[in-house]
Amino acid sequence: MSDPREWVAVSLLPGLGPATLARLRQEGVDLPRLLRAETGLPPHCRLRPQTLAALHDYQRQGALYRRADELLAYAEHEALHLITLSDARYPDLLRQIIDPPALLWVRGAPDILSLPQLALVGSRKASREGCRLAHDFAAAFSRAGVIPVSGLALGIDAAAHQACVKLGQPTVAVIGTGIDQVYPRRHQALAADIVAQGGALVSEYPPRTPPLSANFPRRNRIISGLSLGTLVVEAALRSGSLITARQALEQGREVFAIPGSIHNPVSRGCHALIREGATLVEQVDQIIEQLGPLLGCLSPAEVAPGPADVAETDDPLLRQIPFDSVWLDQLATELALPVAELQAGLMLLQLEGRIELSGSRVRRLR
Numbered sequence: 003m004s005d006p007r008e009w010v011a012v013s014l015l016p017g018l019g020p021a022t023l024a025r026l027r028q029e030g031v032d033l034p035r036l037l038r039a040e041t042g043l044p045p046h047c048r049l050r051p052q053t054l055a056a057l058h059d060y061q062r063q064g065a066l067y068r069r070a071d072e073l074l075a076y077a078e079h080e081a082l083h084l085i086t087l088s089d090a091r092y093p094d095l096l097r098q099i100i101d102p103p104a105l106l107w108v109r110g111a112p113d114i115l116s117l118p119q120l121a122l123v124g125s126r127k128a129s130r131e132g133c134r135l136a137h138d139f140a141a142a143f144s145r146a147g148v149i150p151v152s153g154l155a156l157g158i159d160a161a162a163h164q165a166c167v168k169l170g171q172p173t174v175a176v177i178g179t180g181i182d183q184v185y186p187r188r189h190q191a192l193a194a195d196i197v198a199q200g201g202a203l204v205s206e207y208p209p210r211t212p213p214l215s216a217n218f219p220r221r222n223r224i225i226s227g228l229s230l231g232t233l234v235v236e237a238a239l240r241s242g243s244l245i246t247a248r249q250a251l252e253q254g255r256e257v258f259a260i261p262g263s264i265h266n267p268v269s270r271g272c273h274a275l276i277r278e279g280a281t282l283v284e285q286v287d288q289i290i291e292q293l294g295p296l297l298g299c300l301s302p303a304e305v306a307p308g309p310a311d312v313a314e315t316d317d318p319l320l321r322q323i324p325f326d327s328v329w330l331d332q333l334a335t336e337l338a339l340p341v342a343e344l345q346a347g348l349m350l351l352q353l354e355g356r357i358e359l360s361g362s363r364v365r366r367l368r
Contacts, residue, residue, distance in 0.1 A: 108204050
């Protein structure tokens with residue numbers, strides 16, 4: 003295995019992104035040996051002037067060498083794990099994608115990255131029902147021995163991670179900042195809980211990397227690359243979740259989507275994926291059954307129950323409330339009920355978690 007300092011330096015080389023790294027690897031270039039000037043480039047390969055200058059700087063033990071040495075010392079002080087492409091611990095599924103990161107910074111348990119994983123992604127502005135679905139699916143995956151992977155974002159991501167934390171089970175959060183930062187800041191406690199419960203925070207970016215907008219679409223390939231499949235719970239037509247799903251398809255992985263109301267903007271991305279060939283799912287066992295051969299001995303019978311099927315209710319008021327949002331005054335007119343009486347009944351249903359009230363609108367959850 004190469005000196006981790008060399009891989010840190012490779013990850014810091016300017017003008018050498020994942021696509022160029024992949025091209026060099028396909029040409030058989032040993033990156034650490036290139037850094038040490040022990041090998042050259044094939045005649046048809048060209049690097050940018052700033053990349054060549056940085057290589058020479060490292061060989062003279064200049065600024066790049068010192069920066070790599072500083073980061074290596076930081077990793078040791080913080081008990082971080084550096085997993086390089088030459089490391090036996092590097093996840094096999096991630097190594098198979100066209101542009102795997104040269105280096106993974108890991109806080110927590112690195113070994114879980116090689117266990118069966120499934121990505122759960124979705125809208126940052128998720129509905130309450132969407133968050134409940136993400137929570138229930140993540141909990142069911144976790145009970146079945148499958149590690150849920152997400153991006154520590156607001157909404158669907160957070161709900162998936164929180165489900166695992168509540169169960170005391172591991173989850174993987176792939177972040178778009180340096181491993182020393184948490185974005186959004188309100189998830190600092192959640193990030194700490196993920197590590198405390200045997201999970202892992204993962205980043206390809208060196209410490210001190212701020213939350214740059216360009217980093218998050220790029221990190222999505224790692225979420226899908228670690229996973230056997232990607233489940234999209236809620237997503238708008240233009241969203242990072244759809245980027246993750248399409249990257250999963252390009253990586254030859256399965257994509258699943260949960261349908262929603264045709265009136266819900268964050269369901270339209272899922273519907274678009276289903277039209278493009280993603281598997282429509284309503285139950286966890288539908289995913290486990292499709293991925294069964296890849297998950298080893300797991301079978302649908304072994305999976306803890308996920309979101310329950312919607313059963314008919316004996317509550318006469320609940321039966322009249324649609325799953326699509328409806329105005330309260332419209333509902334009162336249709337039911338020929340005084341608004342005060344309707345609101346009293348709705349309050350009870352809301353306390354039971356069976357409806358969602360939003361301003362002057364209501365919709366049925368289950």
